[in-house]
Amino acid sequence: MIKKTLAIMCLAILFTACKNEKKTTEKPVDQIAVSDRFNQMLDNYYEEGLQLNPVQATFTGDSRFNDQFSNPLAEETVNKYKAYYKKYKEQVAQFEDSTLSDSEKMSKAILNWECDRNLEKFQFKKEYFPIDQMWSINLEVGQLASGSSAQPFKTVQDYNNWLKRLDGYVDWMTSAKAKMKEGMVAGYVLPKSLIVKVLPQLEALTVDDLDTHLFYTPVNNFPEDFSEEDKKQITEAYSKMMTEKIVPAYKGLHQFMSTEYMDAGRETSGIEGIPNGKEFYQYQIKLYTTTDMTAEQIHELGLSEVARISAEMEKVKEQVGYTGDLTSFFDHVRNKKELMPFTDPQQVIDNFNTIHDRMKPQIDKLFDKKPKTLFEVRRTEAFRENSASAEYNPGSLDGTRPGIFYTPIPDVKKYNVYSDESLFLHEAIPGHHYQISLTQESTELPKFRKTLWYSGYGEGWALYSESLGKELGLYTDPYQYFGTLGAEMHRAIRLVVDTGLHSKGWTREQAIQYSLDNEAESEAGIISEIERYMANPGQALSYKIGQLKIRELRTKAEKELGDTFDIRQFHNQVLETGCVPLALLENKINTWIASNK
Template sequence: MKKIITLIVIAICFSACKKDKETIENTQTVNKTPKNDTFDLVLSNYYETSLKQNPLNATSAGDSRFNDRLPNFLSDDYAKQIKAFYQKYKTKMNSFSDNELSPSQQLSKEILNWECDIILQGLSFNEDLMPINQMWTLQLTIGQLASGSSSQPFNTIEDYKNWLKRIDGYLLWMNSAEEKMKEGIDRGYVLPESLIVKVLPQLKALTTANMDEHLFYNPIKNFPERFPEKDKAKLAELYESKIKNEIAPAYKKLYDFMSTTYLKHGRTTSGVSDLPNGLEYYSHQIKKYTTTSMTADEIHQLGLKEVARILSEMEAVKKQVGFEGDIIAFFDFVRTNKELMPYDNPKSVIDNFNEIHNTMKPQIEKLFDLKPRTAFEVRRTEAFREASASAEYNPGALDGSRPGIFYTPIPDAKTYNVFADEALFLHEAIPGHHFQISLQQENKDLPDFRKTLWYSSYGEGWALYCESLGKELGLYTDPYQYFGMLSMEMHRAIRLVVDTGIHTKGWSREKAIKYSLENEAESEASIISEIERYMANPGQALSYKIGQLKILELRAKAEKELGDKFDIAQFHNQVLESGCIPLALLETKIDNWIASIN
């Protein structure tokens, strides 16, 4: 999920006796103070300018005005522009006193101040000197867009021309990426060797001049039927020329550099503590992704505690199914059990996820008042990134023109293990990311800039919390699926240990892999991919468990203090209706809700 991370909160208060579902709106903010129109105009201008500065965000949101643009995010001019932009809006926010703003506007002021601070702080850590990795960076985003199956539209002649113009910006970025990596070599900012080798096949696949094999030619293979033949022929000529003369050579140039000079200088260490100011950078990443002031050591110790707790629950499942070996042998048994690999084609995997959805639909009505209007689909991850991708959710367009999509990689259907599919669907799809993100986007009472905000601690915490709802939703009747849920939770608990271990305690990639293999049932290939993910984006993996534990804590508190007055659907309304908010503000909101009922 690649979104601007920001603090948001809406003060909400329900009457204790107001239970009629017909009265529930996507937001129930009560605000009696008139809004300051000048302040709202500043928020609107902020959002509009931010879309122009990062037009990929506009495209992702379904705003097509800037589909032909792609600034060079790595240029010095762009860095100066971004710094000036956030400094400007920080000054603007502080030019308004709180007493001239409505309560919700005061919160927006607080949000934007935090946004400016966290981004300005991040600019000092030279992330631009390591612009490419195997999991998160622009070459992968562009690959998705180029495939024609993501947010970049290919519905009109103009759409096809817009993409060619956008590619011009991408070609400039590719050249800058090489220059930045050369600077990174000189200044001590280089990827670990183990990550560089994972990038190389991604680049090499796009050096081909064979149009039948080139990802960027996919839109030409899938013209809308209504296009005139003359236009199809002209566009095909333009795309073939662009690929042969510019795109493929650019990929070859970047591949040649990364496979020789850059690989030669790749780090043998795994964590960012070996980079200049690495520990300070990691502290920044913790704050950014968890929205807490927790230290790396606090998180590491919490992770060890959670691993031990979940391991004891796994032992109970092992006993239930009658497995007599130790837990590590049981992990291996689950990983390799052919009965848990029942499919021989990708469609069967997709069909299974859709059946999971159908099974829980009746219970969804009981647990959730708020449900999104945005359509939803399950799709196989695109082939060009499938080998190194994890299952993920891509949000729908703000205007409803594109559904929310749950992507799942199926590199080999015959070895695809289903034991965690129910928990995976609850997390990535429904009621996890699809409910939370779609409801936020559909909320007409939120300012535009807040509809696409993303706090990993809240968003991923919510999704992990949703995994615990399986039994309430009619799932986990198979002990292996319940073990799958425990495995997913264990996976996130392990992240607290290995992410902090890699980046602050000198853990090697191999030590982190070994620790994971000893404590979870994921395949070795999957674990390797995950560990390398943490190496590529320090701190992001911490957000899941930190957020989940807070939501579980708040639910338990509400159940205890409200007793018979507790309504699970109302609790979920409280958590969902405001969109992503930081954990401290979520806690305040739930406390206020409990007090309003008591």
């Protein structure tokens, strides 16, 4: 999973010069003028997007707005966003397709998609759910506050910038509480089971002992070149911010959510339990899969994929000599002591690095382009570890900050390694790290394209990457191969339980039981996953839908190109244009196949 603050990450968009698209050596003067105006319009779109969302600018490595925090819950901000998307939808419509190159036509199509989806979302009252246990802004700010994420703490100015940004964040916390109160009146509240998971995250930041507070971490880690006077000034300013604003804000929010909001919490699990929930879910499906599939179509697809993968799992069960049924084999894998060998969290990190070393000799056979951006594996921060999934945070556009694969290790003695190889392929290499870093490093793509994110494509690529394990010298251990089947099964199950929860009236408990019956994930892990789907309907569908499309396109290319098929070139074609809706990817690959016959 890639943590990109979802809709926020979709602010930077398009234009491109895909290498497989035909170019002419000379353009007529009038066409050059059109291209210049088109490209300038897209540059303006990107620049205005960063100004609207300064935290996103920080994540890209753009430091100009590091002291700013735009409150997305404020009416003024909402109106700015609406005007922004309407303006660029009108501007892009002024360019006729006949005057644009093929790559510019793709950019136009994606920009229209972006404007339409973002304008459509305003009718669904998402602002009434500003906080959840998995996806919300407070968790992102916690990462930044730790001093180990995108917000820099290298100079005195950096420290002062963060203080100013925190003022805006405190305003957001006030707005979040107000919006939740409005939601209570209008029937938009979280399920009680999710509120329960938010409370310890907030409570951890209500401590009065500043030295142990997450937001005080930068003060405990001053750069060596700071003068004593600077340290004193910053320490006093941070102490004042913490005691007068941050800690009281968290205490007030925790008090509200543990009492009034908890009492109002929904008993229902799915999004159909809120007003207009059915329509909202269909919007979410389109947003995340970039398709027009219905909930019913996806549910049936999920059931068929679960059956197919179960048959493959049976083969592994027989290979290792297990004689019980598949359900009991899941328990065998969950509890097998040999698969829980670690006593120190660092051993988990070391194991992922060993996996990387083992696959390096095979990478060149599948990829002739590799990112320059550095890569690290880190443990998920303690304050969110119990509710987090493994995830990838991209490096900065300029390459100065590495891509980071975060893995939660809440109890190292219970950490099961059976799926670690597939997890590394998904979150790291050649999954999210390759796809995102190559996009960011591209010399063909301008900045507004480099931070674009479509979950159907991005998560689809990462899940497809898991299927490359045998080609990369992994999955030689049957339990690790069972791990990749389990990972694929996990995504197939998502098609069933996400649609079950949000369109078929399933309870949280039904979804948990279906998962327990069909995969080897731990019960604690499954509960966390089901609650994740409850918090963000539709996101979990993107993985399998995208993976099946990319695998379908590879199979088609292999069949039609025969001996001339080059897997490295296929991967280049998929990766070189960055994130795109799946229909545009399919058109691109079909064109490539036709041109290479």
